[in-house]
Amino acid sequence: RVRIRDRYESVSWSFYQLRQMIEYKGIRSGAKVIAANPEYTSQKCPKCLRTNKANRDRKKHHFCCRECGYGSNDDRIGAMNLQRIGMKYIAEVAV
Ligand SMILES: [Zn+2]
Structure with missing residues (x-):
C-alpha cells in the first residue's frame, strides 16, 4: 500500500536506472546527455x-492550462517542458 502522492514513483521504473540507461546509450552513440531539473515540468x-x-489532473493524466486553455497528456507536457529546458541550455551554455 502506497500513498497516492508516492504512487507514480513507486510503480514507475527507477528514475536512477532510467537515467543510467539514457546516459549509457547517449555516450555509446556519441550524443551529449543533459540532465534537467524536472520540478514543475x-x-x-x-x-x-x-x-x-x-x-494537471493526475488521475486522468491530463493537463489543461487555467490561463490559456492549452491541453494535452500530462507526460507529453512534461516532455515538452524538458525539451525547452534542454534547448535553452544549448542556446545559453553549450557553444
Ligand atoms: Zn497556458
Whole structure:
C-alpha cells in the first residue's frame, strides 16, 4: 500500500536506472546527455509558460492550462517542458 502522492514513483521504473540507461546509450552513440531539473515540468504550460498545480489532473493524466486553455497528456507536457529546458541550455551554455 502506497500513498497516492508516492504512487507514480513507486510503480514507475527507477528514475536512477532510467537515467543510467539514457546516459549509457547517449555516450555509446556519441550524443551529449543533459540532465534537467524536472520540478514543475508537469504543471507548467509549454504555451504561455504559467505554472499552476491545478493545470494537471493526475488521475486522468491530463493537463489543461487555467490561463490559456492549452491541453494535452500530462507526460507529453512534461516532455515538452524538458525539451525547452534542454534547448535553452544549448542556446545559453553549450557553444
Ligand atoms: Zn497556458
